[in-house]
Amino acid sequence: MPKKIPMRKCVGCGEMKEKKELIRVIKTPEDEILLDTTGRANGRGAYVCNNAECFRKAVKNKGLERSLKSRIPDDVTLRIEKELG
Template sequence: MQKKIPTRKCVGCGEMKDKRELVRVIKTPEDEILLDTTGRANGRGAYICNNIDCFKMALKNKGLERSLKAQIPEDVLDKLSKEFGE
């Protein structure tokens, strides 16, 4: 029997991809929004492809805000876009 590979949907492009290929952005129980590098942090998560285009698309179509069920402050957006390599 083959081991099932978990897949997640990118909130930017909408493609289903292997969970390990995507970057997880979380909203912690303290309402802090940050990148989850371990993939195991506590909080509500949203997955984005590891490229700046998908990140921009997720902002444009409000996919990130919808997934995290929160408004994302401007300073947090700046920090996230730097981490995505803009």
């Protein structure tokens, strides 16, 4: 039996992709919003494609805010966008 590949939905474009192709953005229990490069950090997560365009879409359509259940400050948005390149 083939191994099941975990799939997640990008909150930017809405496409289902393999979990390892996406980047996880988390809201930690301390209410910090960070990029989770390991995919294992504690906190509420949302998945975005590995490009700045999808991240911008996720911010614009409020998909990221809905998934993380909190408002995202502009400085955090800019920092994550810079990290994505």
